[in-house]
Amino acid sequence: DIQMTQSPSSLSASVGDRVTISCRASQGIRNDLGWYQQKPGKAPKRLIYAASSLQSGVPSRFSGSGSGTEFTLTISSLQPEDFATYYCLQHSRYPPTFGGGTRVEIK
Amino acid sequence: QVQLVQSGAEVKMPGASVRVSCQASGYSFEMYGVNWVRQAPGQGLEWMGWIGVYSGNTNYPRSLRDRVTMTTDTSTRTVYMELRSLTSDDTAVYYCARDDDSSDWYNMLWWGQGTLVTVSS
Numbered sequence: 664d665i666q667m668t669q670s671p672s673s674l675s676a677s678v679g680d681r682v683t684i685s686c687r688a689s690q691g692i693r694n695d696l697g698w699y700q701q702k703p704g705k706a707p708k709r710l711i712y713a714a715s716s717l718q719s720g721v722p723s724r725f726s727g728s729g730s731g732t733e734f735t736l737t738i739s740s741l742q743p744e745d746f747a748t749y750y751c752l753q754h755s756r757y758p759p760t761f762g763g764g765t766r767v768e769i770k
Numbered sequence: 771q772v773q774l775v776q777s778g779a780e781v782k783m784p785g786a787s788v789r790v791s792c793q794a795s796g797y798s799f800e801m802y803g804v805n806w807v808r809q810a811p812g813q814g815l816e817w818m819g820w821i822g823v824y825s826g827n828t829n830y831p832r833s834l835r836d837r838v839t840m841t842t843d844t845s846t847r848t849v850y851m852e853l854r855s856l857t858s859d860d861t862a863v864y865y866c867a868r869d870d871d872s873s874d875w876y877n878m879l880w881w882g883q884g885t886l887v888t889v890s891s
Contacts (some may be wrong), residue, residue, distance in 0.1 A: 697877065699815075706865055706881035707807075707815065718879075750815055752878065758831045759805075759876035761815040 665690050667753055669762030675770040682738040684765045685753035691731045695755030698727055698736045702747045710749075711736065715737075741767070772796040781888045784864035787854040790885045792866030799847045800824040803869040805878055806840065806851045808862040818864075820876060821849060829875075833887050834837075856889045 666689040674708035676682050686696065696716035709718050711727035714734055724739045736743055746769055751762040775843040792804065806818040818832040821840040828840050839852045853854055864885045867878035 695877070701815075704866075708879075708881070708883055709879055712870065712877065712879075751817075752876075754874070754876035754878075757829065757876075759817050762815065764814045 664758055665692060665753055665756050666758050667751055667760050667762040669751055669765055671765060672763060673766040675768045676741050677770045678697035678741055678743055680741045680770075682741050682745075682767060684749055684767075686729075686734045686736075686762045688734070688753055690733045690756065692753045694730045695753060696734050697727070697749045697754070698725075699752060699754045700745075700747045701750065706751060721724060726762075738767075740764045743769075772868065772880045774868060774880055774884045776864075776882040779886040779888070781890065782856050784857055784889055784891055786856050786889075787852060787872060788856060788860075789863050790866075790889050791852055792849045792851070792882050794847045794849070794868070796870075800844060801872045803872075804840075804842075804849045805869070805874050805876060806838075806866045807865045807867055807878070809865070809884075810859070811849070812864040813833075813862075816862075817876070819853070820869075822841050823849065853887075856887075858872045861887065861889045 696714045698711040701707040715727045726737045728735050733735045748764050748766045773791045773795045788867040791845035800823050803822045805820045821828045837854045841850045866882040870877045
């Protein structure tokens with residue numbers, strides 16, 4: 664199975680900060696990666712698909728990059744509603760696997 | 771619009787089985803696969819399996835293959851996930867999640883609201 668190593672596991676940031684979250688795949692997965700945001704008590708919501716494509720309706724402060732084994736989610740200017748947990752998901756190779764999550768907290 | 775509505779919370783004894791339903795609306799039901807994902811309290815997301823609604827084909831991870839079964843009822847547009855031989859480790863919120871595209875398996879876009887399953891004696 665492909666392991667998705669997500670870092671950091673948590674971070675503290677202030678409103679307006681630029682935030683970067685990374686996912687590393689144990690094998691190449693082309694660009695078959697999505698980023699999800701999950702708020703407490705809610706289902707995950709996809710922000711980015713195909714590593715760098717912005718999901719319709721998602722603010723443009725979210726962006727994704729990478730291909731192969733290294734991927735990044737960037738929030739250009741953190742907003743109060745962005746405090747949540749973020750997950751990456753690879754769906755290139757069976758079985759699909761999630762990263763361990765990154766909790767973004769208020770500093 | 772696409773909606774996935776799941777059944778309500780369940781409390782089960784250890785050793786019992788649970789069946790969670792996921793009723794779909796707003797799209798051509800048979801065209802897309804549906805995944806199940808669970809999340810134990812305070813933990814991350816774990817993929818539990820996939821069913822192709824048109825074919826009935828299923829894929830399950832090795833860790834759950836002996837205990838999980840996914841089925842569909844096209845007449846009611848409902849997908850079911852049954853998990854057997856429950857232990858306290860199965861206490862989690864269970865989500866159904868539809869594939870983004872009919873040919874892009876496991877690329878989950880639409881999610882149900884989640885169903886809490888508590889296993890306790």
